[in-house]
Amino acid sequence: MVDMNVEIGGVRLANPVMPASGTFADGLDKAVDFERLGAMVIKTITRELRVGNALPRVCETPEGMLNSIGIPSKGMPYFHEETLPTYTRYSTPLVVSISAPTVDGFASLADEVSLPGVAAIEANISCPNLEEDGKAFANEAASAERATAAIRRRTSLPLWVKLSPNVTDIAEIARAVEAAGADALVVANTFLAMAVDIESQRPRLGSVTGGLSGPAIRPIVLRMTWQCARAVDVPIIGCGGIATAEDAIEYMLAGASAVQVGTVTFVHPTAMISVLEGIESYCLRRGYERVTDLVGALSVEEADETDMEWVDPLR
Amino acid sequence: MVDMNVEIGGVRLANPVMPASGTFADGLDKAVDFERLGAMVIKTITRELRVGNALPRVCETPEGMLNSIGIPSKGMPYFHEETLPTYTRYSTPLVVSISAPTVDGFASLADEVSLPGVAAIEANISCPNLEEDGKAFANEAASAERATAAIRRRTSLPLWVKLSPNVTDIAEIARAVEAAGADALVVANTFLAMAVDIESQRPRLGSVTGGLSGPAIRPIVLRMTWQCARAVDVPIIGCGGIATAEDAIEYMLAGASAVQVGTVTFVHPTAMISVLEGIESYCLRRGYERVTDLVGALSVEEADETDMEWVDPLR
């Protein structure tokens, strides 16, 4: 028996496997027993009523997909009356992902969703910040920090902050968000990307650009996870291109305390369960008593880094 | 007949298809007639003698690969005596990629390779800047600009600058590099990434992290190409995951004036030729007389962007 429990920034999870926001909804219960999940992370909600982006909203790319779903939102009354009761039926911890266009919007929405039955808040700060020219909060350490700090002041729930991978130095942003009071980091959201239909000579997505997800991005996000894990003390939840238990174990060895499974669920609806079972068998096979023993177990030899030693020019 | 000529920052090319630095060498002449290429871009050279990175230096990822080849360099005498004569036998323009650990190093190397037979210099500024803590020159607008300006002062050859995709705002860097005197931009180098062998629990690359290339990254680099093309006036050379003529046409529609083909050559050695022929047939079929008519022909409807209009909160 492997102890699969993990503690993620104040929330105790029965195992480290959970869905990524926007790739999970109650319909999945047709194929997956939600009681087996480490947590349920629901699609980002906003206070505002929104219909989402223009169609087409998805397209296929090499081992990945683009999405420009946007955040179709039915508003807060719907959240209270429909969404919350749908998930509080399960004993699995519920993580509510929130987004807002302003720092105050984030703070007051966090306050509003700090309700019984909600185990943690995941702040999706990859959205455009209307107070700063529409640049995403997650793109700069300062704005990421401001949003985090404002949310922190308004909720006593565990606060997970989801970073964007579209940045030069994710470790710097991770440190800023940790300093502002995040209890855990989710690394990461999608890469801004695009695709073109050469016959119509138009973008394949109705909104021109969208987010790239799926196995294609895994090596990049894995690197970011490793960098963040070395930069901060709070737990990291790895998220990007995880399709199998092996992929999830890569993330955990690189420093993730838990993982989110997104796009692959669209292709293999029961992927989360096989990831979970595969992690457990790996632990059994390798003699780990606790899944937490995997976290950061990567052994990195001091690289001799010959190529970094720029020797004196020859002449 | 389609006019396939393109003019890239002062160099006239017979067609817009060329290899990406580090994925091309004289051995390819076993399979490809170099006279058919738009240009020959050779592996980055440095002044210093270097052996390259620890092994393993490559690994496979979903629709892509990681490399941490580094820049094994045989030094300048070898460049003069062996490399240059190897390529000046062909009438195809030769582009010499250079790299250096300091601004002055870049400038003097540029000076040194400004030789007869060299058609243009490609500055690979994704290397660590020893004067700024080892951060890559290409990571910040200021350091990218300094390196470009220094090279510009020391060579009258056309200067192409190759950007890094590991940045928050590539358009900002493109503008800085253009302002510093670049004649064209190459968008882009590889994404910093990693992979882990879960059996040995070690990184798959000897140097832990490496660069992700191949089809997997195409949607991200295509987006960057589009952003850069809208930000600057100098021509853009698109580079990232191009495997087929369709991919190259996507780049050209999005604003690239030419393309570099990298990783796919390892899988299909004659890929550059099929890309070239495919672009020409597309032009014929669509009635374009000049390949340059494709550049930036993407039609982007004013997206109604419903999802960006954050309406007033309901309550």
Place this chain on the structure above:
Amino acid sequence: MKSPDPGAEPHHATAYSIAAAEFDCEVIENEAVNAEYMHIVATADPLATSVAAGQFFHMLCPKDGPNGPFFRRPMSVYKADPKAGTVAFLYKVTGSGTRALATLAPGDRLDLFGPLGVGFALEPDWRRIVVVGRGVGLATLAPLAELAAANGMGVTAVLSARSPAVMISGERFRAVGADVIEVTDAGGTSGPARLERVLRGLIADGMADAFFTCGSNRLLLLLQRLGREFGIPGQVALEQQMACGLGMCFCCVREFRVDGGVAHRRVCWDGPVFDLQEAISW
């Protein structure tokens, strides 16, 4: 376009089966039925063969090249045979996914996820229904005709195609006792004016307690107009690009006329079968 309630639940969103699963099936047959359509039959277990008319499976097509297919492909069931333990689909090769699907040979594996979506619903008091379909839409309507016949309803099937050579499923409809009217562009018999006359005739003869359609925008518009004029209810099966097929990703939304406003609904979850009048033609 902005709607007052982007996700109002349609009234017939009752789940058809409470479970769906990923099935590793074996291909039994995969053959061209004419120049455009292929017929694929695969082994299926009881949960899979419990699929209702109008529901669909989400199919994992073999890889074709680096560009995919990455997503599954939705296909409505053409025939489910619980006794034989098989499900069958009729499909048209249109792009990378269906092209790859067409390469499967008997003995190959086929991964099916389902059954999914909301199928057709027959009101007990309907006696005679009219199904009007075109192209591959007929594949979706065939099991409905069978279901109606099994419930003792009379079925008139108006089958439209470009030419007799690519007309499908005529026998399938006749086999369940449907009156079949075949019309083709090639024969000049499928034009809207002529079809309208045919349908008005059926209405006059009391053959149309309800309309069912799939596969043509023009037919949808025509049936909506006649439905409104004569107060005849109806249902339409719609298509939309899908990623998850389970109502999770919101890529497959379409707009519907609901309570005087416009609502967004997910074709995979709230449909693919919708009320005839609520559908907005495309």
Place this chain on the structure above:
Amino acid sequence: MKSPDPGAEPHHATAYSIAAAEFDCEVIENEAVNAEYMHIVATADPLATSVAAGQFFHMLCPKDGPNGPFFRRPMSVYKADPKAGTVAFLYKVTGSGTRALATLAPGDRLDLFGPLGVGFALEPDWRRIVVVGRGVGLATLAPLAELAAANGMGVTAVLSARSPAVMISGERFRAVGADVIEVTDAGGTSGPARLERVLRGLIADGMADAFFTCGSNRLLLLLQRLGREFGIPGQVALEQQMACGLGMCFCCVREFRVDGGVAHRRVCWDGPVFDLQEAISW
């Protein structure tokens, strides 16, 4: 490790064929020869069958799943038959690429790129050579034995394997008239001390004008030692992970002892056959 000249050209880097091409071949046979090895034969045109002993093809293996294989896989030619227009390879299923390769059936396509690399070189004044190989390394040595025999040289082949059941190519060597000495771990005959006695015997008998080896580090070390002691030249075929196969990417470098220093060479381009004494064991 740093070398004075990271890329000194090895002295035998003469190109074998001036051209290489991507061939779309048809699989004629792909069968297990024992519990560990498969034998694949594919159609090939004259450029492909001009491949020399020790040269290799870079094979595109079918896709196995999202993780690849992405790169080609290098395989030295086991037999090229210009008359029949075929090339054959002997391979061991070790990972994703060879696993996928093993699924190919006669009639399937196989994309081969080659011929590549520098093969074995026979000096005209050698009369008798000794080839010593282990495991799949024997596949690489078999065409060399054939070439030597065709040039009138005597060949002694010392074939080493874990057990007789996975011993390969014995007949292939015997067919060209080689003296074959089979040794196995299971039979306790493959230990270094015993092998050294065998080789010293061959040297004493004047059978060893040159040594050739492939597939075992231990054998390489042994032959290097004996080669130095008796001044016997030799060549070794080395393996290394490859991406391009054409000397472009520098992923396949290994270190070699050259002029008292250490040089980096590309196995795909400067090899895969190298001077016995320059190779550094791994």
